[in-house]
Amino acid sequence: xxxxxxxxxxxxxxxxxxxxxxxxxxxxxxxxxxxxxxxxxxxxxxxxxxxxxxxxxxxxxxxxxxxxxxxxxxxxxxxxxxxxxxxxxxxxxxxxxxxxxxxxxxxxxxxxxxxxxxxxxxxxxxxxxxxxxxxxxxxxxxxxxxxx
Amino acid sequence: xxxxxxxxxxxxxxxxxxxxxxxxxxxxxxxxxxxxxxxxxxxxxxxxxxxxxxxxxxxxxxxxxxxxxxxxxxxxxxxxxxxxxxxxxxxxxxxxxxxxxxxxxxxxxxxxxxxxxxxxxxxxxxxxxxxxxxxxxxxxxxxxxxxxxxxxxxxxxxxxxxxxxxxxxxxxxxxxxxxxxxxxxxxxxxxxxxxxxx
Numbered sequence: 001x002x003x004x005x006x007x008x009x010x011x012x013x014x015x016x017x018x019x020x021x022x023x024x025x026x027x028x029x030x031x032x033x034x035x036x037x038x039x040x041x042x043x044x045x046x047x048x049x050x051x052x053x054x055x056x057x058x059x060x061x062x063x064x065x066x067x068x069x070x071x072x073x074x075x076x077x078x079x080x081x082x083x084x085x086x087x088x089x090x091x092x093x094x095x096x097x098x099x100x101x102x103x104x105x106x107x108x109x110x111x112x113x114x115x116x117x118x119x120x121x122x123x124x125x126x127x128x129x130x131x132x133x134x135x136x137x138x139x140x141x142x143x144x145x146x147x148x
Numbered sequence: 149x150x151x152x153x154x155x156x157x158x159x160x161x162x163x164x165x166x167x168x169x170x171x172x173x174x175x176x177x178x179x180x181x182x183x184x185x186x187x188x189x190x191x192x193x194x195x196x197x198x199x200x201x202x203x204x205x206x207x208x209x210x211x212x213x214x215x216x217x218x219x220x221x222x223x224x225x226x227x228x229x230x231x232x233x234x235x236x237x238x239x240x241x242x243x244x245x246x247x248x249x250x251x252x253x254x255x256x257x258x259x260x261x262x263x264x265x266x267x268x269x270x271x272x273x274x275x276x277x278x279x280x281x282x283x284x285x286x287x288x289x290x291x292x293x294x295x296x297x298x299x300x301x302x303x304x305x306x307x308x309x310x311x312x313x314x315x316x317x318x319x320x321x322x323x324x325x326x327x328x329x330x331x332x333x334x335x336x337x338x339x340x341x342x343x344x345x346x
Contacts, residue, residue: 034206042214095305107291114301128319135326136226
């Protein structure tokens with residue numbers, strides 16, 4: 001039995017976890033360095049897109065089914081909006097994060113708020129990117145080598 | 149002496165990056181092979197990301213590298229699979245009106261650059277009003293080291309909420325256009341291809 005694209009398969013298996021880890025770093029380090037939810041979401045999605053490109057769409061769909069992506073897309077946006085509503089319920093303005101921790105002298109509420117909304121952005125962006133890729137790639141079940 | 153050497157080197161880097169951008173753009177215009185064009189657009193994004201780094205706009209560079217060079221290249225390749233591999237040859241008759249319009253617009257754009265503030269000018273509009281306010285206030289009001297994040301997620305949190313909505317809507321649009329069937333868990337919709345088509 002021969003395995004197609006053996007080198008690429010080995011490379012993506014090695015790279016998959018570090019890419020996800022880097023995405024998480026960019027996600028949660030965005031208020032200290034460059035990056036944030038948008039970039040992290042895209043990097044997170046890229047890991048799955050690379051997996052799908054090399055292992056085939058069906059293999060990736062077993063890990064990350066379309067149904068889960070559907071939920072994540074909505075959940076990410078609602079998480080962001082929900083943070084805004086939560087700050088309103090806490091007595092502040094929409095997305096006025098200081099209401100999360102009003103007693104803090106160093107604006108801890110802003111840190112929490114930024115982390116929360118960036119998490120929502122990351123969730124929405126990564127699931128949307130993978131979803132768009134699924135939709136494009138899912139139309140042609142087999143990508144023949146001579147197509148490239 | 150050291151300062152001058154550094155600024156010379158940075159001018160050299162900027163110039164070579166911009167030259168490569170122009171070359172890539174011209175090759176993209178001339179090429180008819182869609183695969184080549186998609187790859188070149190990835191290279192174009194990567195070059196502009198490098199240029200943004202040299203302008204100290206690391207957040208923008210990061211986005212350009214991951215979105216422009218990474219995901220959109222893959223998505224364009226995916227879209228390319230659904231169509232033919234070569235652009236249809238267009239009639240390349242030269243019309244004099246085109247060159248006149250291009251020359252006029254080009255010279256108007258170059259004329260407009262004379263009014264632009266010098267690169268790195270501290271008194272330029274971008275650096276004086278809101279930019280200055282954000283730089284002054286972020287340390288006091290948000291206490292986050294990265295001012296870009298403070299502006300994006302806190303000062304303009306409502307804008308970013310809208311942007312997230314835009315991304316979500318884009319995804320929704322693609323689902324609706326390309327494959328509602330597969331979302332419901334059914335089989336992917338197959339195109340009925342005409343005879344003789346690639």
